[in-house]
Amino acid sequence: MDTPSPSIRDLAQRLLTAEAARQSVAEPRAHAAVRVCEKLRVSLTRFAGVDGFAALLRRALALAREEVPALHGITEKTDGSLEGLEKLVADAGNSGVAGSDAAVAITVHLLWLLVTFIGEPLTVRLAREAWPDASLDK
Amino acid sequence: MSAQGQDRVNIRQLPTGVPGLDEILGGGLPEYSFNIIAGAPGCGKTTLAHQIIFANASPDCPVLYFTVLGEPAIKMLRYQQQYRFFDQSKLDGTIRFANLSQLVLDKDLGAVLDAIIKEVEASNAKIVVVDSFRTVVRKTLSTATESELQGFIQRLALHLTSWQATTFLIGEYVEGEQRDNPVFTVADGLLWLYQSVERNSIVRKLQVVKLRGQESVPGLHTFRITEDGLQTFPRTFGLAGQSGQVKGRRRLSTGISGLDALLGGGVPEGDSLLVAGPSGSGKSILATQFIAEGLRHGEPGIVAVFEEIPAEYAQRAAMFGLDFDTPQKDDTLKIIYLRPLDLSVDETVHEIVNSVKKLGCKRLVIDSLVGFEMALAPGFRTDFRESLYRMIGALTRLGVTIVSTVEIEENFTSMDLSNFTVSFLADDIVRLRYVSIDGQLRRMLLVVKMRRSAHSIDMVEYQVTSKGVVIGERLRGYRALTSGIPSPWSFESDNIPQRRAEAEGDTPHG
Numbered sequence: 001m002d003t004p005s006p007s008i009r010d011l012a013q014r015l016l017t018a019e020a021a022r023q024s025v026a027e028p029r030a031h032a033a034v035r036v037c038e039k040l041r042v043s044l045t046r047f048a049g050v051d052g053f054a055a056l057l058r059r060a061l062a063l064a065r066e067e068v069p070a071l072h073g074i075t076e077k078t079d080g081s082l083e084g085l086e087k088l089v090a091d092a093g094n095s096g097v098a099g100s101d102a103a104v105a106i107t108v109h110l111l112w113l114l115v116t117f118i119g120e121p122l123t124v125r126l127a128r129e130a131w132p133d134a135s136l137d138k
Numbered sequence: 139m140s141a142q143g144q145d146r147v148n149i150r151q152l153p154t155g156v157p158g159l160d161e162i163l164g165g166g167l168p169e170y171s172f173n174i175i176a177g178a179p180g181c182g183k184t185t186l187a188h189q190i191i192f193a194n195a196s197p198d199c200p201v202l203y204f205t206v207l208g209e210p211a212i213k214m215l216r217y218q219q220q221y222r223f224f225d226q227s228k229l230d231g232t233i234r235f236a237n238l239s240q241l242v243l244d245k246d247l248g249a250v251l252d253a254i255i256k257e258v259e260a261s262n263a264k265i266v267v268v269d270s271f272r273t274v275v276r277k278t279l280s281t282a283t284e285s286e287l288q289g290f291i292q293r294l295a296l297h298l299t300s301w302q303a304t305t306f307l308i309g310e311y312v313e314g315e316q317r318d319n320p321v322f323t324v325a326d327g328l329l330w331l332y333q334s335v336e337r338n339s340i341v342r343k344l345q346v347v348k349l350r351g352q353e354s355v356p357g358l359h360t361f362r363i364t365e366d367g368l369q370t371f372p373r374t375f376g377l378a379g380q381s382g383q384v385k386g387r388r389r390l391s392t393g394i395s396g397l398d399a400l401l402g403g404g405v406p407e408g409d410s411l412l413v414a415g416p417s418g419s420g421k422s423i424l425a426t427q428f429i430a431e432g433l434r435h436g437e438p439g440i441v442a443v444f445e446e447i448p449a450e451y452a453q454r455a456a457m458f459g460l461d462f463d464t465p466q467k468d469d470t471l472k473i474i475y476l477r478p479l480d481l482s483v484d485e486t487v488h489e490i491v492n493s494v495k496k497l498g499c500k501r502l503v504i505d506s507l508v509g510f511e512m513a514l515a516p517g518f519r520t521d522f523r524e525s526l527y528r529m530i531g532a533l534t535r536l537g538v539t540i541v542s543t544v545e546i547e548e549n550f551t552s553m554d555l556s557n558f559t560v561s562f563l564a565d566d567i568v569r570l571r572y573v574s575i576d577g578q579l580r581r582m583l584l585v586v587k588m589r590r591s592a593h594s595i596d597m598v599e600y601q602v603t604s605k606g607v608v609i610g611e612r613l614r615g616y617r618a619l620t621s622g623i624p625s626p627w628s629f630e631s632d633n634i635p636q637r638r639a640e641a642e643g644d645t646p647h648g
């Protein structure tokens with residue numbers, strides 16, 4: 001299995017930055033990471049269907065757990081949303097580092113799976129649809 | 139960049155481990171694809187699946203093989219280990235077997251799906267086989283609706299693909315079941331194996347009915363099952379993607395100077411020449427001289443014979459002073475004897491093509507097309523002309539010059555070119571025939587056709603001597619030579635003065 005490319009990790013960071021820019025200053029960055037996951041879910045479910053997205057997320061979560069063991073407590077729901085991610089972020093406290101890492105890892109692996117199946121240009125296009133105002137260029 | 143450009147997703151391909159099959163598939167099996175291997179019982183589906191898994195299984199590519207109500211795993215392993223590809227060391231965790239029979243019997247589709255997903259995720263399998271999936275479908279259709287089945291297959295495909303597994307569902311299907319079948323709709327790839335028994339031979343063929351994302355070779359491809367497992371013989375003969383050569387203007391000598399003159403200097407390089415004539419007319423020795431002449435000029439040659447063994451063929455060449463033993467030892471000549479009984483055309487052609495590639499062959503003789511056809515299993519004879527056409531096209535494009543012989547059942551009212559209607563395969567045709575002249579059965583040769591080049595239109599006498607075929611003089615002063623029973627021209631009664639002039643020495647060349 002290939003590991004996610006630097007450009008996909010960079011894309012995930014850009015999504016996080018774009019989402020963080022919308023939130024209040026007091027809110028931890030980790031919360032933005034959770035919102036990235038949720039926004040991707042809504043957008044990709046429209047594209048791949050609930051089952052299709054849920055299947056991808058299940059794989060992404062399994063791969064992300066290898067990087068961030070804290071994700072072992074997270075499960076996916078039938079609608080493709082994540083059970084326990086918000087709690088993980090909240091428990092991580094105001095610094096939110098662990099929570100942020102967890103959410104970013106899921107996002108990276110979800111995007112990387114998409115790249116594996118449909119290629120990077122189409123993956124970036126799907127991300128643009130979810131964040132039409134964000135600058136996702138390198 | 140557009141989708142046609144280099145930014146499109148790169149679909150990696152897995153090798154099948156089956157000789158020839160990767161070429162048929164267009165390079166291999168698309169990674170993460172969801173495939174069906176279909177066919178009637180006994181046609182090699184399980185063996186094909188095993189060949190694929192043993193070719194790919196590794197610690198980085200674990201395999202999970204589900205057995206369901208079909209052949210029990212113990213029996214399967216007992217028989218499959220008889221094949222050479224079977225590697226027992228890979229059963230040490232790399233390839234795992236799981237039995238779903240009881241679950242399928244006792245539970246519903248949801249439970250079967252959950253069990254498959256659970257096993258796949260736990261093993262992190264990269265290749266998943268369900269054998270036989272048909273039994274899952276058959277059992278569940280008795281209790282589930284068709285839409286429930288469709289949903290099950292859809293979810294199974296989604297989960298296994300998303301889990302980055304390449305999947306093979308094996309099923310006993312018969313032709314006609316493809317229509318409106320949700321299993322086939324969801325599948326990315328559909329490989330169909332066929333088997334028919336004709337007289338004493340088994341004819342096996344494989345078709346890639348469907349393969350998303352890459353260009354497979356259409357049509358039915360012959361395959362054989364041996365102790366090595368399946369071996370396929372692609373209709374492209376292993377020459378897919380090879381660019382053809384523009385035919386040069388070089389002429390190859392036949393080793394018969396008089397014939398070279400009639401051909402306008404020899405056989406154009408890369409042409410297919412058909413030598414047609416009755417039994418005993420010297421077709422084989424003419425072809426032998428063509429090969430011997432090539433060897434004299436350092437051009438490796440191959441002779442495909444069907445009616446005599448190589449030693450006999452070399453012995454016969456020696457009778458005409460041609461040494462075929464030394465070049466065979468030097469690997470510049472190969473005499474291929476193709477055993478009769480149950481050959482397929484494509485299998486035969488593959489053997490020829492492989493030898494052509496191995497030797498760097500420039501000249502090929504097929505002696506004879508009649509023998510070739512007779513050596514085939516009855517079920518393959520219908521494919522004969524089409525396969526021959528593809529082979530000759532493929533080889534001549536590579537620059538090989540081919541001389542084929544064909545026996546004509548002689549009659550004395552007309553002059554056929556071939557009883558097998560294979561003359562369309564030839565760029566050039568030389569016809570040999572017997573003619574009855576002055577109380578003798580004499581031999582006559584004429585060049586009937588040469589594509590793209592001028593040739594003599596003379597009908598000449600020839601003899602088969604201890605040196606081989608020797609071209610003699612033009613047969614002048616006879617009418618109806620092509621009928622085989624000519625009569626002398628009677629210039630006065632026919633009142634054709636120009637024919638008299640022609641008979642007296644004017645020799646038009648085409």
